[in-house]
Amino acid sequence: MKPRSGSKYKVIGVMSGTSLDGLDLAAVEFYYNDGKWNFQITAAETVAYGHDWENRLRGSTELSGEKLILLHADYGRFLGKEIKWFMNATGFIPEIIASHGHTVFHQPEKYFTFQVGNGADIAAETGITTVADFRTGDVALGGQGAPLVPVGDRLLFSEYETCLNLGGFANISFEQNGKRIAFDICPANFILNDLVRKLGKPYDENGELGRQGTIDNQLLEKLNQLEFYAQNPPKSLGKEWMDSYFSPVTEESNLSVQDKLRTAYEHIAIQIAKATPATGKVLVTGGGAFNTFLIEQLKTHSSAEIIIPEKQIIDYKEALVFAFLGLLRHLGEVNCYASVTGASRDSSSGVIFPDGVD
Structure with a gap:
């Protein structure tokens, strides 16, 4: 669905970086007028990882298949709970949540990349449609799956x-x-x-x-x-x-x-x-x-x-942009450039997990 001029969208973007310095949450309003996008960050927060989560994420590359899948689900529920806390603290209720997840493996030359933080668990915890798993679609098209910003x-x-x-x-x-x-x-x-x-x-x-x-x-x-x-x-x-x-x-x-x-x-x-x-x-x-x-x-x-x-902007640009990428995916608009990633074509990347409510 193409955005109409004068449209406004409310999105929460969630980002965890490779340096494990915390979980960034950004509540963003996007405005579309005359073919141009603008934005306003209405609230933002960084949640520091406790020792347990920092250790689990840092050691994620060494896990067995079963334990990695368990981490994927556990971390998704953790993200959902933190997002709910953020929504309650700010009063910001988004139409969409966009979560990057935390990268465990990234080997596009072997056609795979993996970010823990199951979007289905986030949607189940929050009751809000969630877009996640932004990189695998581009990697499947022969791209690097990065950078997406x-x-x-x-x-x-x-x-x-x-x-x-x-x-x-x-x-x-x-x-x-x-x-x-x-x-x-x-x-x-x-x-x-x-x-x-x-x-x-x-x-x-x-x-x-x-x-x-x-x-x-x-x-x-x-x-x-x-x-x-x-x-x-x-x-x-x-x-x-x-x-x-x-x-x-x-x-x-x-x-x-x-x-x-x-x-x-x-x-x-x-x-x-x-x-x-x-x-x-x-x-x-x-x-x-x-x-x-x-x-x-x-x-x-x-x-x-x-x-x-x-x-x-310094702190939350990536969370802001992933909120935007999630919105573009929701709208069916291109959010991944082949000129950047080397994929066979531009794409609208990310997996949409509905909130389960009709």
Whole structure:
């Protein structure tokens, strides 16, 4: 069903990132007028994972088939309960819930990707139609199943030439020859948080620990020479790539953790600068936008105009965009670009789980 001019839709978007820094919930009103989309985030919240959930999600790749299916159901019910709490706290009752889930496996070259958080359980818990499982449709069409946010970049943030997200991985989105191009660049918070945990901290606040280290050119060169960086997009990253290619390089080094951390900052800034168009405005979102030292390094290596938006957009852009993708799926509109993922065609991706009420 095509949106009519003057239409308004209420959606809750739910996002859990690879860095396990919490569950993002965004209550969003979308407006469609004269062929253009606008939005307003009316409420947003991040729910920190308790130790139990953090450990279960972190260990999810090691589970047996039976235990993985159990996690899929349990996490779906957990999401449903958190969404109900959010609805009660805000008074925001959506027409649709859009949940990304938490990625456990992502191997599009083998035609599979898997995010736990069963949409049927969310719909059952909340009584609201839920859209989930956004990536498998594109992967089945030969695509990477990622990144998916560029649809929102193009339709909701068109005033910026480039959109850069600094989450577990850094990914980028921009227009090129009339098509949207996007891809994962390199690890960001995923590797920074992993290193900082060895120092007993959950994350590197303002980059102060990294700032104290020294760049090791030998390690930096090894990281910059990883084969992924020479590949042309479409391309995407996941935990499997980190475990197989990136982490072994840092782990075999005898450097101090702080020197590894400082070298990782330099590596991230170099790779992002190489991937970013040289001119125009770059909208930076994701948790890494709060990392003062990382942003300083980006500005050192890039000639583009780096723009840090208001805190709510930094924190909740991905939850906002997945709310939008869920709405587009509900409307039967394209929400996944083949030019981004490499799929055989554009698609309207995501599985719709009705609320069960006629």
